[in-house]
Amino acid sequence: MKTEISFILNGSEVKVAVDGHLRLIDVLRRTMGLTGTKEACGEGECGACTVIVDGKAVNSCLYPAHEIEGKSVITIEGLHVPKHKLSKIQQAFVDHGAIQCGFCTPGMIMSAKALLDSNPNPSDEEIREALQGNLCRCTGYVQIVEAVKRVARQLKGKQ
């Protein structure tokens, strides 16, 4: 049986009918066509499917779709700034070589964003801790941490 749910997706209110077994990632990728969010393990182990729900990074492969009612979801598609430019954090990943195959990247960026939104001046340890649920098979993580540190420096410059 389908239930209608409404939530805020990348700043706009949406309503969708969902089957009870659907996960948030299914709604995002299949129903809404937002394929930037990736699925790899499907078991909460890799972080590829990370999105932000009410300010917190969550694994959308484990998140029951019906629990999203009334909440705010941000996906990688929600980061674009006007005129199709990359956001600061996306640009930092590009500039620091923090992307290779790119499969982990949307989830990695959403975890980094959740961290920087709540703690704009994180230590290296805090960055690594925030990204520990996001696995990358390509980069070795050093460039990823450097990219997040650059955005933190940019945020600090603004304060």
Ligand code: FES
């Ligand atoms: S696909 Fe969700 S944690 Fe791996």
Ligand code: FES
């Ligand atoms: S860039 Fe390939 S898995 Fe991270």
